[in-house]
Amino acid sequence: QITLKESGPTLVKPTQTLTLTCTFSGFSLSTSGMGVGWIRQPPGKALEWLALIYWNDDKPYSPSLKSRLTITKDTSKNQVVLQMTNMDPQDTATYFCVHLAKYLGNTFDVWGQGTMVTVS
């Protein structure tokens, strides 16, 4: 059974860098076809895909946020870390960590519970 859990600060100040950690279990990010990503959702708004990291270390980013994002993995710890620089109040959102299955047509098949981050 795959599970993912997000951790990080609930409150950050404008211009600071946000660091979120996703700790997962039930799969290895060194296994072919596996990926872990981040998706966010501002209060009352739509989902927005941010970044992915694959088993082979490919790292696609959202074109609109690419300059501010860095995603890394620590396979030995089963963790993925997302950093977002220069935080703004408009970045206030719930941030979800997700498992991506390439064998399901690049579908986000398992989601973490999400962590709410407020920028103020």
Add this chain to the structure above:
Amino acid sequence: QSALTQPASVSGSPGQSLTISCTGTNSDIGWYNYVSWYQQLPGKAPKYIIYEVSNRPSGVSDRFSGSKSDNTASLTISGLQAGDEADYYCCSYTRNATLVFGSGTTVTV
């Protein structure tokens, strides 16, 4: 990349069918059959209900079905139930190896 276009809201009566459209471009929806749909119940994380345009994962009701024509994907919910009230999002893999979500649709029964 711009968000895929979905109607903001759709409604139907119990037992009826309704369809949610998701319009993109030939660089995302029209590029390949990597379209997925997600259901988000109030206060919950989203859950995938359709993958690769029209496939249902085990455990998802066969009242949910997906299709695609050119640059538009669709999700149909038949035999509407009160428990189907939720927000629904489409998502597509793109030609640039990125992903893009739809703008979301609120379903009211």
